[in-house]
Amino acid sequence: MPRVNKTRYALLGLLNLKPGSGYDIKKTCDKSISFFWSENYGQIYPVLKQLEEEGLVCKETEYTEGRPARNIYFITEQGREELNDWLMQPVEATPLRMELLLKLLLSVDIPVENTIEKLEIKRREENSKLEYLAEVEERLRTGPRDRKGLHLWLAAISSGQHLASASVRWCDETIAMLRQRQAQQNESE
Amino acid sequence: MPRVNKTRYALLGLLNLKPGSGYDIKKTCDKSISFFWSENYGQIYPVLKQLEEEGLVCKETEYTEGRPARNIYFITEQGREELNDWLMQPVEATPLRMELLLKLLLSVDIPVENTIEKLEIKRREENSKLEYLAEVEERLRTGPRDRKGLHLWLAAISSGQHLASASVRWCDETIAMLRQRQAQQNESE
DNA sequence: GTATCCATGTAACCAGTTACATGATTGC
DNA sequence: GCAATCATGTAACTGGTTACATGGATAC
Numbered sequence: 001m002p003r004v005n006k007t008r009y010a011l012l013g014l015l016n017l018k019p020g021s022g023y024d025i026k027k028t029c030d031k032s033i034s035f036f037w038s039e040n041y042g043q044i045y046p047v048l049k050q051l052e053e054e055g056l057v058c059k060e061t062e063y064t065e066g067r068p069a070r071n072i073y074f075i076t077e078q079g080r081e082e083l084n085d086w087l088m089q090p091v092e093a094t095p096l097r098m099e100l101l102l103k104l105l106l107s108v109d110i111p112v113e114n115t116i117e118k119l120e121i122k123r124r125e126e127n128s129k130l131e132y133l134a135e136v137e138e139r140l141r142t143g144p145r146d147r148k149g150l151h152l153w154l155a156a157i158s159s160g161q162h163l164a165s166a167s168v169r170w171c172d173e174t175i176a177m178l179r180q181r182q183a184q185q186n187e188s189e
Numbered sequence: 190m191p192r193v194n195k196t197r198y199a200l201l202g203l204l205n206l207k208p209g210s211g212y213d214i215k216k217t218c219d220k221s222i223s224f225f226w227s228e229n230y231g232q233i234y235p236v237l238k239q240l241e242e243e244g245l246v247c248k249e250t251e252y253t254e255g256r257p258a259r260n261i262y263f264i265t266e267q268g269r270e271e272l273n274d275w276l277m278q279p280v281e282a283t284p285l286r287m288e289l290l291l292k293l294l295l296s297v298d299i300p301v302e303n304t305i306e307k308l309e310i311k312r313r314e315e316n317s318k319l320e321y322l323a324e325v326e327e328r329l330r331t332g333p334r335d336r337k338g339l340h341l342w343l344a345a346i347s348s349g350q351h352l353a354s355a356s357v358r359w360c361d362e363t364i365a366m367l368r369q370r371q372a373q374q375n376e377s378e
Numbered sequence: 379g380t381a382t383c384c385a386t387g388t389a390a391c392c393a394g395t396t397a398c399a400t401g402a403t404t405g406c
Numbered sequence: 407g408c409a410a411t412c413a414t415g416t417a418a419c420t421g422g423t424t425a426c427a428t429g430g431a432t433a434c
Contacts, residue, residue, distance in 0.1 A: 003423065005393065006288065013295030023413050037291050038284035043394060045415055068402065068413040080298075087299050091289045091307060095227035095422085099195065100280045101345045102226050106202030108338040109269075110276050118280060149297040151370065155363045156290045159356075166355035167348075174344045181340065192395065194421065212385055232422060234387055255431065257385045284394085384431075389424100396419085404411075 007043050012083040019074040022048050035160040112182050116175055123171035126164045133160050196232050201272040208263040211237050224349040301371050305364055312360035315353045322349050
């Protein structure tokens with residue numbers, strides 16, 4: 001079975017939550033769901049066009065003076081059907097590729113300091129992610145109370161928090177382990 | 190900057206740990222590092238060939254009677270240099286795409302049971318991963334004591350364990366949350 | 379007999395990334 | 407003046423996946 005084009009469904013799904021332009025979608029990806037999903041313009045605009053041709057979304061051009069025209073996309077009934085079909089299907093297994101772990105494992109001949117630095121960078125990144133997640137959570141909790149699907153947003157954020165915290169803990173442990181080995185090696189010299 | 194071909198370095202790095210055939214590399218990927226890295230034949234054989242042409246690895250064909258011939262690859266000095274250059278470089282940021290979280294977030298019009306089922310599958314998968322990690326760990330700990338880089342293997346495994354445990358905890362919490370909402374909705378009917 | 383393991387490869391495809399192009403408006 | 411934001415797109419590229427092809431050996 002060929003792999004399905006996830007971008008199609010991501011766009012369809014985001015438009016189902018709220019109509020908007022390609023630019024809006026990109027913003028949502030970057031600002032609210034970047035901790036688990038990303039899209040880029042090179043994919044967004046062509047796919048939007050394709051979805052329109054297939055009748056899964058429709059377009060309305062909005063003109064506001066002193067601004068570039070915006071193409072606002074709305075999901076159609078047909079689009080909603082295809083989206084829900086996909087949503088009901090089991091999650092496809094996707095091959096994992098964690099470059100940090102690969103590098104760590106292969107670093108038998110690399111100075112420990114270099115490896116430790118990578119772990120410290122990772123640690124900082126995951127901490128930034130936690131801050132960012134706290135912001136998104138705050139924005140959601142103080143926003144419109146009755147927002148449909150709020151609990152789903154919070155569940156997704158919680159996943160990010162669990163994973164990022166686990167990463168930070170692992171970084172700490174691993175850095176400590178490497179430093180200890182380093183100290184022991186200096187001793188035995 | 191164009192993205193670098195990670196497969197090149199993964200193969201180079203695995204051959205640096207131990208010479209072997211394309212088949213061997215695939216086995217190592219599937220049996221020992223599948224929790225954070227994967228490769229497939231469609232990429233392994235062509236890249237191996239390319240690495241050989243570039244002089245980063247060299248080949249020796251092994252004939253054993255009653256068996257297909259094996260092409261054993263060895264990393265060269267030049268290959269080791271290129272590998273270490275890459276290893277010293279910072280980890281490249283790669284865009285995240287977690288289909289489960291995307292589906293979860295977009296499932297505003299999907300029956301809760303369906304979502305819960307996905308979470309239960311995820312939970313089972315992560316538990317299997319934990320079992321698998323325990324096996325790999327056991328295999329390593331009871332293997333040759335002085336194995337170079339053993340601590341790096343254990344660190345990588347530990348990462349997998351931290352992340353998988355965090356996932357399981359999140360699944361439990363999220364399933365509980367969804368069930369509770371379901372109960373409340375039934376009540377108010 | 380039949381499934382699994384051993385072993386190597388090629389061809390077709392495409393999803394996703396990067397780089398490029400354009401240009402107005404707003405805030406510092 | 408300069409950077410950032412708003413806004414839409416195209417072209418080139420390629421890494422990675424899937425499917426296909428082949429065939430002997432071994433274990434049940």
